[in-house]
Amino acid sequence: MPQKPYLEAGQIVGTHGVRGEVRVQPWCDSPQQFATFKKLYWDKEGKQPIRLKARPHKNIALALLEGIDTVEAAQVLRGKMLYVDRKDIKLPKGHHLVQDLIGITVVDADTGVTYGTLTDVSQTGANAVYHMQTDKGEVLIPAIPDVVIDIDTKKDILRLRPMKGLLDDDEI
16 A cells, blocks of 8 residues: 555634634544644645644644634634644654554464454553454554564564464354
8 A cells, every 4th residue: 555645733613712723633653743843734635835833732732833824714714624644643663553554454474364454553551452353353462572563564564472362263
């Protein structure tokens, strides 16, 4: 699956104050990560850049967008999606964007047997949980190094070594 060059960074959900600041529900890892972005885009093609200054505020981000300086101008933006250029995202080694994981094929690291397709990722606090759709239904996979052996987003393959009881033959 080809990687999208521009990714959904967050959605404007309201206004804050009277100087045009907007409240953004971040679609990235956290409000703190959203606050690191200095340039976003109004469109998923990257044709309409917008400069911003953002700061985390509880579970959202507050942002001042270039050219938006009144509450009336900010209100019109409610529901608008903001996009980030993939090149502007700095990920630590071994980390992946959730959008790159959705739809990836899950296979056994030792046998190559295909188990299913990754459909969602949940953050539980201790570790992420991968949702995999199989012919028999959904299976939840702990995203820990003992289970998830390798992720190759260029080949759309996630290799795992299931722990006992996770994918017994009668369940998949």
